[in-house]
Amino acid sequence: MMLTNAEQWTKAFYQKRGWSEYGPFIRMGFLMEETGELARAVRTYEIGRDRPDEAKRPASELKQELVEEMGDVMGNLIMLAKIYNVSLEEIMESHRKKLTERFAGQHEDC
Secondary structure, X not given: XXXXXXXXXXXXXXXXXXXXXXXXXXXXHHHHHHHHHHHHHHHHHHHOOOXXXXXXXXXXXXXXXXXXXXXXXXXXXXXXXXXXXXXXXXXXXXXXXXXXXXXXXXXXXX
């Protein structure tokens, strides 16, 4: 899915569910919650949880959870960007420009 397709789908889906009405502070709360869930998924995938009350799960299941949590983070980022009328392409272009200028001469092939 291209970034613009992901943005369009996310905005439409969240709109239908009534999730697009939340302001920036609530949206940031959701983003932070999902970021925490992603952090837990990364930890579980990389080093496990070491809990006797949780069964060991196959790597494919752990990776799927990781991907889903990344999607939740991305969805909330898309909706936060929508509040400020910023596209993912604009975000990535600004990010690319900032890093290439900061590290000019170090990574000519990027």
